[in-house]
Amino acid sequence: MILTVTPNPSLDRTYEVPALDRGEVLRATAERMDPGGKGVNVSRAVAAAGRRTVAVLPLGGAPGALVAELLAQQGIEVAPVPVAGATRSNIALAEPDGTLTKINAPGPELTGAESEALLATVRARIGAHAGAGAGTGRDGDAVTWIACCGSLPRGLAPEWYAELVARAHEAGARIALDTSGPSLLAALRERPDVVKPNAEELAQAVGRPLATVGDAVKAAEELRTYGAAAVLASLGADGQLLVTETGTYFGSATVTSVRSNVGAGDASLAGFLAAGGEGPAALASAVAHGAAAVQLPGSVMPSPGDLDLSAVTVTADVPLDRLLTEPAS
Structure with a gap:
């Protein structure tokens, strides 16, 4: 069972438009409404794969109630932490060529009590599994991974994820962390898996631009020296890297068309964890899930029927000199 933690969830509305003309009235050709947030998307992808998942998230107001309802409709168990502020609503505008324009709301400001309640809910859901190296859910399902994902809402210090990683490790759970900036750097000292x-x-x-795949490998290796046990790096259309103590692997896939990249990285993380969370086979699953997600509308998560592992290539012969299609600065 994969537990997800989304400190700043959202209600996501995606509109497909013929073109994004600033200052004009846009008429959508299609629309979707989905529960959002990076951890929520991981739970949605895990559930689409037929695996059990529990989503821990703070929820408030009518948007929060709707997020819980939409997740329940997808067979996802929700462990809500009630908060006073309303859950944020985000908007995405998708154009036919795959260009996506997003408007993300800031979300509510959590109080100290709400922050602690969120941490306590995670710990309660992990439980204690003495001597087995893993937590257990309420009905005894092993908590194989905890995916902690997304930005922190107002009111939570950058060290909040570090505290969560520490508490999860104390309970015997493995942690996958998908965040950025000060929150990522602060959490590395607790050695996320x-x-x-x-x-x-x-x-x-790492504080420097990345122009090649080799640059990305060096940066991932640097994160490992800071404390990360493994680094799964998304390089957009160029593929994904997995850098671990035992080896470095590069994965890519053939994609015929891009419809929306909303949640593609979250689908990749779900595929990686559902396949065991280590080694080239898990990387292949991550790449397949990400490639499938970009070919689906909005933030729809891929099901097993959407995956094409035959289009995926994973190799330990990493193309270090390959220029990134979109260099990172």
Whole structure:
């Protein structure tokens, strides 16, 4: 069972438009409404794969109630932490060529009591599993991974994720962390089992631009020296890297068309964790999930029928000199 933690969830509305003309009235050709937030998307992808998942998240107001309802409709168990502020609503405008314009609201400001309640809920859901190296859910399902994902809402200090990683490790759970900036750097001291930056976040973490795949490998290796046990780095259209103590692997996939990249990185992390969370086979699953997600509308998460592992290539012969399609600064 994969537990996800989303400190700043959202209600996401995606509109498909013929073109984004500033100052004009835009008429959408299609629309979707989905529960959002990086950890929420991981839970949605895990559930689409037929695996059990529990989503821990603060929820408030009518948007929060709707997020819980939409998750329940997808068979996802929700462990809500009630908060006074209303859950944020985000808007995405998707154009036919795959260009996506997003408007993300800041979200509510959490109080100290709400912050502690969120941490306590995670610990309660992990439980204690003495001697087995893993937590257990309420009905005894092993908590194999905890995915802590996304930005922190107002009111939570950058060290909040570090505290969560520490508490989860004390309970015997493995941690996958997908965040950026000061929150990522602060959490590294607690040695998360996997961190999942994209190229821009990786460049920001090491303080220098990345122009090649080799640059990204060096940056990932640097994050490992800071404390990350493994780094799963998304390089956009160029593929993904997995850098661990035992080896470095590069994965890529053939994608025929891009419809929306909303949640593609979250789908990749879900695929990685659902496949065990280590080694080239898990990387192949991550790449397949990400490639499938970009070919679906809005933030729809791929199901097993959407995956094409035959289009995925994973190799230990990393193309270090390959220029990144979108260099990261």
